[in-house]
Amino acid sequence: MSDILVIGGGIAGLSAASALAKHARVTILEGEDALGYHSSGRSVSFSHYGIGNAAVRGLTAWSRTFYEHQPDGLCDTAIARTAPSLYVARKAQLPALEALRAEMDRFTDAMRWLDEGEILDLCPVLRTGPSGAVRAILDPTSLKLDADALLQAHARALRRAGGSILTGRRIASIEHRAGRWQVTSESGESWSAPILINAAGAWGDHLAALAGVRPIGLAPKRRTIIVVDPPPELDVSAWPFVHTAASDFYMLPEAGRLLISPVDEVEDGPGDAQPEDYDVALAAHQLEQYTSLAAGRIAHRWAGLRSFVADRVPTAGFDDAAPGFFWLVGQGGYGLQTAPAMAAIVEALITGGRWPEGLGSFGIAPSVVTPGRLRGGTTTAEAS
Ligand SMILES: Cc1cc2nc3c(=O)[nH]c(=O)nc-3n(C[C@H](O)[C@H](O)[C@H](O)COP(=O)(O)OP(=O)(O)OC[C@H]3O[C@@H](n4cnc5c(N)ncnc54)[C@H](O)[C@@H]3O)c2cc1C
Structure with a gap:
């Protein structure tokens, strides 16, 4: 029995799940047999301010503390080195x-x-x-990150906190019944929870469509x-x-x-x-x-x-029209360097806890990352 299902075992899903596992029973469902098989395992794993817009730089700046002073027990080796x-x-x-x-x-x-x-x-x-x-x-x-060590560290933290990771489970159908999201894999296994986090990377809109949720233009x-x-x-x-x-x-x-x-x-x-x-x-x-x-x-x-997404700002928040459906997508070319901030945002928005301290000073408020901002059709494409 889970409180939260996370679809996607890349950096977005794993970092958010390990933060949430302190509060709830969390299950990650990943379609591939290995974590990080898609974007998260193909990055060049750098953290720098030369990419993205002001919001991305703000998320990057906030995340630096996590990488520079990695939390005790997260990993035996250093996840980041100055470069x-x-x-x-x-x-x-x-x-x-x-x-x-x-x-x-x-x-x-x-x-x-x-x-x-x-x-x-x-x-x-x-x-x-x-x-x-x-x-x-x-x-x-700037920082050179060790993506594999980071993914594995989050996976360990999640399991230590009682969460589960199930690989080889590609979700093929999603229904909302009696206040719970019921997801079924291609092989017919099912899971349900009141909250579903869409951390499906490039498949984010596809996953939303499976759930009958309006895409956000990923x-x-x-x-x-x-x-x-x-x-x-x-x-x-x-x-x-x-x-x-x-x-x-x-x-x-x-x-x-x-x-x-x-x-x-x-x-x-x-x-x-x-x-x-x-x-x-x-x-x-x-x-x-x-x-x-x-x-x-x-x-x-x-x-x-x-x-x-259209404004190139990573997106996190509940869908306005689908109760319990949470978007965590659009990490662009900066999903690793912004992951600690995005995970802290997810934790705050899902648990109703305080907005991460200091994020506001970088101009990051819930309205900056909410999926709702993308529904109005106003966009500012920015090259990064
Ligand atoms: C060449 C390259 C260089 C990059 N360099 C950097 C860099 O230096 N620094 C940086 O911060 N970022 C970099 N990035 C960007 C970074 O890799 C991404 O932003 C990040 O990995 C996105 O993470 P994610 O978890 O959203 O996606 P992913 O890692 O793709 O994870 C999504 C997961 O969802 C799973 N999934 C999808 N649909 C389903 C389903 N129906 N059922 C079950 N599972 C499903 C997929 O199998 C996948 O594993 C780079 C990217 C590339 C391609």
Whole structure:
């Protein structure tokens, strides 16, 4: 018997469930055999202020405390380590870089300008000069997260608090009967609870439709990553996360290799996203445009979905027209870095507890994240 069913075992569902398990009997139902198989296992796991709008930065800022001082007993290893992020601009991109710095300065006072020589000191393969980067901003305080450790830590915390995680249970039908949401898997097993949390990632609108709930306009967009081996004489381990001000290339070191993205955002449907040849070739091309490295052999490639609502602010709240149906979707390209704040919001909204202390000072009120804001049809698309 559960008080709360959570559909989706990605970072959104797991972090919210582990927060709620202190108050209620929580069951996660995940369609895949493994947790984090979709977006949460395909991210590059960084936390930085160079992405998103002001609300996303506010959620990121609030979440930093969780990552910097991880709660006792959450995990034996560190879930986050400090890692620099560098935003580079060619001459034509300088206005965009200045605008980015102005946005980021509202959330961190660690930023500083770098000239060409300082850019090369940090990452010697970047192209500088007339056809390359002329200026950059550096945030030495960004965080590299360990997504797998984080997912597993939340799963353990949930189980320790008496909650359950059932994988391999893809929900195929949902009914609301006598004040309870009754969900049935493809194999015919059923569960019910008065509260159902829709943490189905790219499938969020699809899951709502199964429940007869009006969709909120979730748009899954595909992003591609290629992995290349740097030349053996280069130690890339201390290189920053390099992001262009034009948002058309990023590169970061991981385990001695380089992860590269053309920062693509291709409309896609919910599913097992696969890298397309065009986007893989574009990633390799951008690597050669922005650095002196040749893509050579691509050791590995993958794609994942980043799902956005119209204003690109992650969404949490009860549906106005479906009692007990709670939305937790639209984490876009920042679901890991905002997860602690979103989980605290879910905990407050579902238990009726106090709004998380300090979130208001970042401009985050319930009205900012409520699904109801998306029903009016007013949208402001923002590139991140
Ligand atoms: C290439 C890439 C790089 C990224 N980099 C970063 C980054 O650096 N930092 C950051 O913070 N974020 C990053 N992100 C974004 C981040 O990965 C997502 O925002 C986050 O993982 C979304 O989590 P989620 O739990 O909502 O979705 P998911 O992890 O996709 O989880 C949803 C789950 O719901 C399950 N599900 C769906 N329908 C059903 C059903 N009917 N029954 C049962 N289960 C169901 C799915 O199987 C899935 O496991 C990146 C994403 C990509 C693709």
